[in-house]
Amino acid sequence: MSFDLRHLRAFSAVAEELHFGKAAESLHMAQPALTRLIQQLEADVGVVLLDRTTRRVALTEAGKTFLAEIQLAQVHIEQAVTRARHVANGMRGELRIAYTDFAINGRLPQFLNAFANRHPDIRMNLVFMPTTVQQMALLEQKIDIGFMIGSFEHETMDSYQFDEDRYVALLPVAHPLCGEDRLTLAHLANENFVLGNGENWTAFRNRLFALCRARNFFPRIVQEASSSEGIFGLVVAGAGVTVYSSCVSNLQRKGVAIRTLEDVGATLPVTAVWERRNRSPGFQTFRNFLMAVWGQRHQAQDATSIA
Structure with missing residues (x-):
């Protein structure tokens, strides 16, 4: 024709x-x-x-x-x-987004909901990935952005600190240490620990081990789990204690006592990382919302809470 x-x-x-x-x-x-x-x-x-x-x-x-x-x-x-x-124009498209347990249990769902309301025609495909897996996926361009523990120092990557939490201890509700007025990480030196396994929790374990070494002990790990729910279940069962992110306060888990670690000033950052050369209009819209709209909103909220 x-x-x-x-x-x-x-x-x-x-x-x-x-x-x-x-x-x-x-x-x-x-x-x-x-x-x-x-x-x-x-x-x-x-x-x-x-x-x-x-x-x-x-x-x-x-x-x-x-x-x-x-x-x-x-x-x-x-x-x-x-x-x-x-x-x-970045008003429609598809994004591949990876997250860790700490990210999805923190502010990330609220952020993704806000973005979806502003840009309903940009589809977000979400997938769980440990931090080290996210880093490899970014290098291989299998994802557009990852929300991971800590930074990823690489010449092709850009990043933005999305969230920041404190370290907390999780104890069975009947544990004797629940009665301590000022619980410290050093108090846990002789306790049995349950932790996320090395495959999925490498980045967090490395940070925790460094904190423990600074207090002259290494966690006595008696049980491991692949997910947060598995860790919580082991704590409730009395298998041991653990250290987690303060984002756990967003979850409802019976049988688990959450205690601040008074001697740990270090924080646990959740960082958004992406490949610098990603020119996808949909991703550019997402990144701009992350750094401008979301960032300014939570800077204002943090300032209000401080005041």
């Missing part, structure tokens, strides 16, 4: 006006040029679409069917143009 959008617009105008002169005027073109476009269209389609005499213009049955179909096509074309523009 050799006809194009010019022919379809011309036919639609004539079908609406049922008058070549008026249709030509609406299209801002000369009537002979409009007539040629209709003749070319009919020749290419191979049927008569308009029944025209010196007195009237009418659609043939074939013309009525053709008009209905091209109207659908025009709607699809307009949608395609709109969607392409939205993608180019």
Whole structure:
């Protein structure tokens, strides 16, 4: 077929006006040029679409069917143009987002909900990944952004500190240390520990071990779990104590006592990391929302809480 959008617009105008002169005027073109476009269209389609005499213009049955179909096509074309523009402007698209347990139990759900409300046409595909796996996935461009523990120092990466929590102790509610007025990490030196396993919790374990070494002990690990829920379950069962992020206060878990560690001034940062060369319009919209809208909102909230 050799006809194009010019022919379809011309036919639609004539079908609406049922008058070549008026249709030509609406299209801002000369009537002979409009007539040629209709003749070319009919020749290419191979049927008569308009029944025209010196007195009237009418659609043939074939013309009525053709008009209905091209109207659908025009709607699809307009949608395609709109969607392409939205993608180019960062209003539509798809993002691959990785998170850790600490991120998803902290402010991340609130942030993602706020972004989704502002940009409903950008789809977010969320996947759990440990910090070290996120770093490899970013290098291999398998994800657009990762919310991980700590920073990722690499020449191709940019980052933004998204959240920051304190270290807390999790104890069975009947544990004797629950009665301590000022619980410290040193108090846990002789306790049995339950921790996340080395496969999924490497980044956190390395930080915790460094804190323990500074207090001249190494955790006596008696049980390991792959997830936060597994860790909580082991604590409730009395298998041991653990150290976790203060984001745990966002969760409801019966049987677990949460205690601040008074001797640990270090914090546990959750950092958003992305590949610097990622020029996807949808990702740029996400990054700008993260650093400008979300960042300013929580800076203001933090300042208010301090005041």
